[in-house]
Structures are given as C-alpha cells and as structure tokens.
Amino acid sequence: MAEWSPAVLAHFERxxxxxxxxxxxxxxxxxxxxxxxxxxxxxxxxxxQERVVEARYEAYGCPATIxxxxxLCEYLSNRPIEQARALTGLDxxxxxxxxxxxxGVALIAEDALKxxxxxxxxxxxxx
Amino acid sequence: MSEHVPYLDNAxxxxxxxxxxERMRACLEEGLFGNPASAHSxxxxxxxxxxxxxxxxxxxxxxxxxxIVWTSGATEANNLAVLGIARANAKRGKHVISVRTEHKSVxxxxxxxxxxxxxxxxxxxxxxxxxxxxxxxxTLRPDTVLAAxxxxxNETGVVQDIPAIAxxxxxxxxxxxxxxxxxxxxxxxxxxxxxxxxxALSAHKVYGPKGIGCLFRRRRLRRRIAPLMWGGGHEDxxxxxTLATHQVVGMGAAFERIHACQAEDRRRAEAYRQRMLTxxxxxxGVVLNGRADGVPHILNVAFAGVHGExxxxxxxxxxxxxxxxxxxxxxxxxxxxxxxxxxxQLAAASLRLSVGRFTRExxxxxxxxxxxxxxxxxxxxxxxxxxxxxxxxxxxxxxxxVAEALAHG
Ligand SMILES: Cc1ncc(COP(=O)(O)O)c(C=O)c1O
Numbered sequence: 016m017a018e019w020s021p022a023v024l025a026h027f028e029r030x031x032x033x034x035x036x037x038x039x040x041x042x043x044x045x046x047x048x049x050x051x052x053x054x055x056x057x058x059x060x061x062x063x064q065e066r067v068v069e070a071r072y073e074a075y076g077c078p079a080t081i082x083x084x085x086x087l088c089e090y091l092s093n094r095p096i097e098q099a100r101a102l103t104g105l106d107x108x109x110x111x112x113x114x115x116x117x118x119g120v121a122l123i124a125e126d127a128l129k130x131x132x133x134x135x136x137x138x139x140x141x142x
Numbered sequence: 143m144s145e146h147v148p149y150l151d152n153a154x155x156x157x158x159x160x161x162x163x164e165r166m167r168a169c170l171e172e173g174l175f176g177n178p179a180s181a182h183s184x185x186x187x188x189x190x191x192x193x194x195x196x197x198x199x200x201x202x203x204x205x206x207x208x209x210i211v212w213t214s215g216a217t218e219a220n221n222l223a224v225l226g227i228a229r230a231n232a233k234r235g236k237h238v239i240s241v242r243t244e245h246k247s248v249x250x251x252x253x254x255x256x257x258x259x260x261x262x263x264x265x266x267x268x269x270x271x272x273x274x275x276x277x278x279x280x281t282l283r284p285d286t287v288l289a290a291x292x293x294x295x296n297e298t299g300v301v302q303d304i305p306a307i308a309x310x311x312x313x314x315x316x317x318x319x320x321x322x323x324x325x326x327x328x329x330x331x332x333x334x335x336x337x338x339x340x341x342a343l344s345a346h347k348v349y350g351p352k353g354i355g356c357l358f359r360r361r362r363l364r365r366r367i368a369p370l371m372w373g374g375g376h377e378d379x380x381x382x383x384t385l386a387t388h389q390v391v392g393m394g395a396a397f398e399r400i401h402a403c404q405a406e407d408r409r410r411a412e413a414y415r416q417r418m419l420t421x422x423x424x425x426x427g428v429v430l431n432g433r434a435d436g437v438p439h440i441l442n443v444a445f446a447g448v449h450g451e452x453x454x455x456x457x458x459x460x461x462x463x464x465x466x467x468x469x470x471x472x473x474x475x476x477x478x479x480x481x482x483x484x485x486x487q488l489a490a491a492s493l494r495l496s497v498g499r500f501t502r503e504x505x506x507x508x509x510x511x512x513x514x515x516x517x518x519x520x521x522x523x524x525x526x527x528x529x530x531x532x533x534x535x536x537x538x539x540x541x542x543x544v545a546e547a548l549a550h551g
Contacts, residue, residue: 019455027455033523050526050540053449053487057525073525077451081523 019078020112022086027078032071032088035059042071043134047126054080054120058127060091060099067091067099072127079117083107083124091128100132148505148512149461152347152498153296153324153440158392159349159499165395166351169388178385179376188387195394202397203322203341204332205358211377212390215355216323217247218370219342220290222357222381223319224251226367227288227340228260231317235285236260239278241292242481243267243300245321248290249477269545270433271300271482279310286314292321293336294328297463297478297494298432299440301329308337317363323347323355327400327407328437333358340367343397345389349499350396354389357381407499411438414497414506418443421510423550425517427530430548431479431492442479442494445513446536446547447527448520450490456516460509463494485540 019027035057036042042059049055054076061069070091072084086107091099104125108118149157158166169191176184178192196207213219228238240252242264252262263281267273278289289311291302304320311318320338325331327348333341340363344355357380359367364378373382415438422428427446445453454464479489495509521527526539536544 027452030523035528046525050487053490055525073523073528075447075524075526076449078455080449081452081520 018114019082022111023079023082023113026082026085026089026111030081030085032069032085032092033073034071035073036061036069036071042069043131045127045129045131047128047130048076048080048120048123050075053077054123056080056084056124056127058084058087058124058131060131062096065096067094067096076120076123077117079111079113080120080123082111083113083121084127086111087124087128096132099128102128146505147459147461148509150495150497150501150505150509151461151463152501153299153494153496154463155346155352156349156498157500158351159396159399161399162350162392162395166388166392169391174387174391178387179374188385191387192385192390195390198394198398199343199356200358202326202331202400203343203358204334206361209333209358209361211357211359211380212385212393213355213357213381214353215346216245216321216342216344217355219344219355219357220245220247220319220321221251222367222370223340223342223359224248224288224290225254225370226380227317227319227363228255229258230366230368231287232260235283235287237283237286238262239265239281239286239289241265241267241273241290241302243271243273243295243298243478244290244292245296245323246477248292248319248321252290267481269483271295271298271431271436271478272433273302273307275303275306275310278307282310282314282316284314286311286316288317288319290319290321292324293331294322294324294437294440295432295478296324296440297476298442298482299324299436299438300432301325301436304336304338312337317366324437324440326397327404328411328439330404333360339363345393345396348396348400351389351392354386354393356393403499408438410499410501411497414501414503415439415441417503417506418495418510419548420550421514423548425514426547426550427521427527427536428548429484429488429536429545431482431484431489439498440494440496442492443548444484444488444492445517446488446491446539446544447524447530448491448517449524450487450492452520453491453493453516456520457512460512462509463496464490464492483543485542485544488536488540488544 070088074084104122108121178189431442
C-alpha cells in the first residue's frame with residue numbers, strides 16, 4: 016500500500032470543505048476526472064468581488080484525490096480569483112508531497128478548478 | 143500487538159488450533175526425529191506417526207490412506223495434479239479444461255501447460271460465480287484429459303456443483319481435479335460423493351500448520367500422474383523428499399478435529415455471516431459478490447460509492463482482504479471478481495470477510511463498526527454516492543451492469 020505524506024493524511028482524515036453546499040445555485044461548479052479511472056472531483060465556489068469566499072467539494076478516489084480536493088478548498092477560501100486562476104495541479108501535488116504516480120489526481124482537481132472558474136470553456140468530464 | 147486487531151481473514155490462513163499444536167509439540171519433543179523412510183526403530187516410530195496422520199486425513203474425506211500423497215500445501219498439490227495428469231496422459235489427448243475463477247496455482251499451472259503445447263480452455267462463470275455444469279459438458283471432447291474445478295472459491299465462497307461436473311467429465315473418459323483447500327472443515331468433503339479423481343487440501347486453512355498439504359489421488363491413478371520432482375522415490379515416487387513428521391502430524395490432527403468441530407464452526411460462521419449481512423443491508427448500496435448459498439465463513443461484499451484505496455486506508459489495519467490476499471500484493475483487480483463481471487472500481491471497493499473457529503462476536507461487531515464508519519464517512523462527500531441518493535442507479539454510475547444491492551428486512 017502507498018505510503019502517504021503527513022499532509023495527505025491530515026487532509027484525508029479531517030477533510031476541509033467536504034460536501035456539496037446547500038444553496039448550490041449561488042456557486043460556480045466544476046468537475047474533473049472519471050469513475051473508470053478511479054478519481055472524480057466536484058468543486059463549488061462562491062465568489063464575491065473577485066474573491067473566492069467559500070469553496071466546497073465532493074471527491075471519489077484514493078486518499079490523495081480526497082486530500083487534493085480538501086487542500087484546494089482550504090487554499091481557495093478567501094483567495095483573489097487571480098491567484099486561484101494561477102494555481103496548477105503541480106502546485107497541489109507539491110504542497111501535499113504526492114508521490115510521482117499520484118500527480119494525476121492533483122491534475123484532476125485542477126480540471127475541476129478550471130471548469131468552475133471558466134464555465135464551459137474548461138475540459139469537462141462526464142460521470 | 144498491543145491493541146487487539148479483529149482478524150477476519152481466515153480464508154487467507156487460520157491460527158493453529160491448540161490441540162493441533164499440542165500434537166506437533168509432542169512430536170518434536172518426544173524423540174520422533176527419525177527419518178520415516180529408515181528401517182530401524184527410530185524410522186519406524188516416525189513412519190507410524192506419518193501413517194496415522196495419513197489415515198486421519200483420509201478418513202476426513204472418505205478416502206483410503208494409500209490414496210493420500212503429502213505435499214507442501216495446496217499450491218503444490220494443484221500443480222502436481224494439473225501438470226502431472228496432463229503430462230502423463232498427453233498420448234491420449236492434449237485438451238485441458240478449467241475455470242477463470244480458479245486459484246492461481248491452478249491457472250498458472252494451466253498457463254504452463256499451454257507453453258508445453260496443450261490446449262487449455264478456461265470457462266467463464268455466471269455473474270454469481272457459478273459454472274453451469276452444462277457449459278463444461280459442452281466443452282468436453284474425446285481428447286480432453288483433465289478438467290480442474292474448485293469446490294469452494296477462496297474469494298467468494300461460491301460452491302461449484304462438482305458431482306454433476308464429475309459425471310460429465312467421466313463420460314468422456316477424462317479425469318477431474320478438485321481444489322478443496324477452502325472446503326475442508328466447512329462443507330463435508332467426500333471424494334466419492336464428489337466424484338473427484340484427485341483433490342487438493344491444505345492444513346493451514348483448517349487450523350493446522352503452514353507448509354503441509356496433500357493430494358488425494360484414486361488408487362487406480364498410480365501410474366497416471368507424472369511427478370514434478372525426482373529423488374528417493376518417496377510417496378509412491380510421486381513426491382520425493384524426507385517427510386516433515388511434525389507437519390504431517392499437525393495436518394492429521396487438524397483433519398481429525400474437523401469431525402468434532404464442524405457443526406459448531408458452521409453454526410458460528412452462519413450467525414456471524416447473518417450479522418454482517420444484516421448490518422450491510424441496513425447500510426445500503428452493498429452488493430454481494432457471490433451467492434446466498436455460498437459457504438458461511440466467506441463473505442465478499444462491494445461498497446458502492448467509495449474508492450477501494452480510500453476504504454482500506456480508513457479501516458485502521460482491520461485484518462480483512464481486499465478481493466484476495468493473493469492478488470492484492472500485485473494491486474491488480476481480482477481475477478475472480480473480474481470473471482464475475484464486477485466493474486473494476488467496485489471490485490476494488492470489495493472486502494472479503496472470513497470468520498473462523500476462533501472468531502468471537504466482539505471481533506465481528508468491531509469490524510462491522512469500523513467498516514460502517516469508514517463507508518459512511520467516505521460516502522458523505524462521494525459524488526457517486528450522492529448521485530445514487532438522488533436516484534442514479536449503480537449500473538449508471540459504474541457504466542456497467544451491477545447486481546442488486548443487499549435488501550433489508
Ligand atoms: C482455493 C485455494 N487453493 C489453493 C491455495 C493454496 O494453498 P497453500 O497455501 O497450501 O499452497 C489456497 C490458499 O491460498 C486456496 O485458497
């Protein structure tokens with residue numbers, strides 16, 4: 016079994032921002048990943064005045080997938096949208112010290128982020 | 143280990159029964175060190191212990207002592223039967239039949255036969271893991287020399303209809319090998335009722351020691367099995383090497399205990415299985431991999447909506463198998479669940495829970511509690527599970543047909 020970094024374990028055991036928001040209508044939504052590949056991340060962002068004020072997620076995947084979504088939501092809270100836009104999956108992978116074979120799940124979190132920020136222009140993934 | 147970790151992995155291996163250990167200890171301590179093949183009194187004493195163990199194992203499966211060949215375990219017994227029968231009968235034909243859900247020690251031996259020029263057909267099973275005997279009948283040919291079908295599947299507990307299969311196999315003059323490693327002690331195993339020509343057993347699945355097993359082979363097959371090893375002609379020339387007397391004695395004692403323990407073992411396993419089935423039915427979205435009439439000590443269930451790796455990481459070291467102890471080392475999806483058309487993602491989120499003679503209720507309760515907690519926690523933020531709650535079928539989520547979840551009440 017994979018050995019996880021303390022950062023992954025901390026997010027996996029106590030995820031932040033887990034669960035779809037109640038009034039999801041006020042949120043921008045993005046999705047990344049595929050069930051058959053074993054990782055799906057859904058992201059909801061509530062933005063006010065060019066800032067992300069709340070970020071929530073749902074995730075299906077290994078501990079690294081869940082940790083990536085959780086880390087992302089923690090990072091995004093109260094962040095200028097400019098900065099959110101600049102974030103990449105590699106940044107997430109670095110922050111969580113993901114092993115090389117798990118970098119893909121951080122890219123899936125990035126896909127969900129891009130889609131939430133850019134709407135239809137981002138790559139989309141069907142369930 | 144400081145904290146007691148619930149052990150629900152008795153299909154992987156069982157702890158030694160103290161009564162078995164007592165006999166093995168006595169054997170090691172009390173000067174039974176002689177070589178059972180020696181003619182002097184030391185050898186004769188050891189040989190007597192070996193022969194009495196042979197009689198014990200034979201009695202447990204309705205065989206004659208002379209029909210038991212000691213091996214290092216069921217892996218070797220399966221190899222000896224599959225390779226040995228095919229090679230010794232190659233002049234008659236080179237067609238061999240087995241099943242996709244067999245243990246690797248049968249499948250890999252079959253793969254070896256293919257390299258040697260045999261034609262091996264691996265039959266598909268139904269979604270519930272059963273091989274319809276007619277499917278096997280339709281594959282038999284005049285040049286079929288061997289069919290290898292297990293009695294109880296080690297991952298799912300599914301029981302094959304060996305007596306019906308034996309009839310078909312014998313009708314074309316072929317031989318039937320049965321891997322009964324998971325059946326002994328759980329079902330009554332009688333070689334005559336089953337119609338097996340050869341049958342593999344292992345001691346460590348039945349509260350005996352690891353490293354010892356045997357192959358039952360009918361008396362008339364003496365010359366129809368080729369050995370795998372060459373040496374001093376022990377075990378009728380089928381399996382050379384000095385016997386490990388204490389191991390053999392341990393296997394004999396373990397099989398002798400079956401008679402006294404089987405009814406109670408079964409009653410307990412059935413109660414635990416029912417307890418787990420009820421808890422998982424209440425949880426919802428739990429799919430049985432196998433059949434309701436499988437052996438009670440093995441329960442294989444898939445937890446929809448959660449990821450396999452996230453599930454294992456949440457179980458806090460609970461001693462259960464994900465799919466199978468044998469295949470989880472390689473990280474690849476279980477070949478058994480794949481043969482039953484379980485979607486790979488659901489197969490990875492499956493647990494095999496296997497109880498045994500020394501399992502007690504608090505262990506089962508603790509395991510159920512941990513599994514329930516982990517599944518509920520992961521499902522709360524799983525997009526798959528949330529979509530299922532909103533009405534999406536499991537088949538739609540996994541984009542592949544999924545069997546009905548356990549129903550409650
Ligand atoms: C069905 C089955 N056959 C064969 C074996 C191999 O047995 P052994 O460990 O004695 O080699 C096992 C156990 O791993 C098994 O479950």
